[in-house]
Amino acid sequence: MSTLIRRVACGMSGGVDSAVSALLLKQKGYEVLGVFMKNWDGRDETGFCSADEDREYAQYACSHLDIPFIEVNFEKDYWHNVFCELIEEYENGLTPNPDVLCNKHIKFNKFFNYVRDELGADAVATGHYAQSSAGPYLENLDTSKGVKLLKAADTLKDQTLFLSQISQKSLQRTMFPLGGLLKTQVKQMAVSAGMEKLAQKKESMGICFIGKRKFQSFLEEYIEPRPGEFIDIETGKVVGSHKGVQFWTVGQRCHLGGMPHAYYVASICPETQQILVAPGSDHPALYTDLFKAGPPHWIHSEPTLLQAIHKQECDYLIQKMDSLTRCTLWKPFNGLEELEVHCSCTARAITPGQYAVFYLGDECLGSAKILSTGPSMFDLDNDPKDNDLDPDSHEIVESRV
Known part of the structure; x- marks a missing residue:
């Protein structure tokens, strides 16, 4: 254990990856704080809120590992720094990446600063599959040379894409305990440590604030429909209509009835609300x-x-x-x-x-x-x-x- 790093705040998501990260940190002798972030307050139409379930799993992991469970609320920051930007980009016919934005603005900015300033953490750890040139526990840290973000050993689980907007300041104090491991090894570690329920838990997918709702019905709550036309890129003729460019992305199939072939979005024009579509999934316009x-x-x-x-x-x-x-x-x-x-x-x-x-x-x-x-x-x-x-x-x- 580095003499410069004693207290580590581990972001607890309620999944097996963050739980095993906390386990490995504790085995290394660090004082580990389990910190759960609440970034969104909302339930879908069924009354289901994934954050409540995630919190229960995170609490279970912290209790099992005998580490403190701390919950912090970043709903306001998430709304202003992530969600509002997403909505604006959808309105403009763009397709944003919420995971990149959340890591940039919340996890490795607001959360990072909070645990350092308010909890006195010397470093942050997450369950991301990525590696640091400073080592999984920053054991080779040399701030004068800077730190590089490296791909994970498990190439199928590598998450460097989602971390690609992380700041150098944050990276120099972030540990990735799972970077050199395979997902199968992580699950085995969880089972060996008595956390079978986390090893068997289904991985969360999709955008956190949408829940189990359909994407279009969710966006309709925040963006006014602006009807437009689908235009055949070859003929220039109108082949259908839509409720707004916010519901479409390049490459997406358009289900237009009565057509001899399937159409796919080739380009989007938010100013006119026109969407150029191409016949066939491999059309050269794509x-x-x-x-x-x-x-x-x-x-x-x-x-x-x-x-x-x-x-x-x-x-x-x-x-x-x-x-x-x-x-x-x-x-x-x-x-x-x-x-x-x-x-x-x-x-x-x-x-x-x-x-x-x-x-x-x-x-x-x-x-x-x-x-x-x-x-x-x-x-x-x-x-x-x-x-x-x-x-x-x-x-x-x-x-x-």
Whole structure:
């Protein structure tokens, strides 16, 4: 145990991962505080509130491990810093990532500062599947060199995508006890420690504040319907109507009756409430090899080549279940806080509002919110003259984004 770190606040979610994290911390000899965050106050139409159930499991874990159970309320902060931003982005036809926003604004900001300032914690620990270059218990911490966020040993459970907006300040005092373990090992540890009920508990999925309700019915409580039209991208003809762009995302299937084939969302225009749709799930209008994202957030530091020559090769990821894809980042010379991301191969349904997360090997460099996409393969087929990059100049000549 580090002599500099004695008291650790472990975020308790009510799941097996946070419980085993607390178990490992206690076995290491730390003074462990189990802290449960309440970020949302609401029940679905059945009267079910997942936060109540999560609290009971978190209390059970703390009692079983004989550590203090502390509950803190961040409902107001969550409303202003996460939820209001989500609603605004849905209204603007974007598709936000609530997990990234919650980690950025609440778990690794408000919560982090609270346990440090109010509870006197020397460090924070979570049940995330991620690794720190400072080690699982910050045993190799050297603040003069900074800390890098690394992918977890369990590649299927890796959660660095959701942590890609974490600050360097928070990372330097955050432990990831599960980073070097597989999920199967974590469950075995829980069983061995007598916490079978947590090992057998179904993992929570989806957005916390929606509960068991349908997504559309939830949004209707906060966003006024604004009817619009579905436009066939090939013919320009109206093929259907909808209640508002907030209910749709790029790549989503539109269930339009009486059509000879299925339509999928190709692009969204919030100003006109028009949604361009393409016939077929693999239509070229759904694919592009270029998008713009910003402002970039670099966890450790801006990549060396990006600083030097405004160009950096790396990998990117947008959805957790996607595979890493090679790309080239271009930083404009005009000082704008944004990146052009040139993909090594075409990608389907790149969606404004989502975060593009960048990797070099096992290191998660950081992320940037997708602002817009370049022309689709359908656009290029109809306008083959388009060319955005002079390969000999290291300079963006004419952006397609």
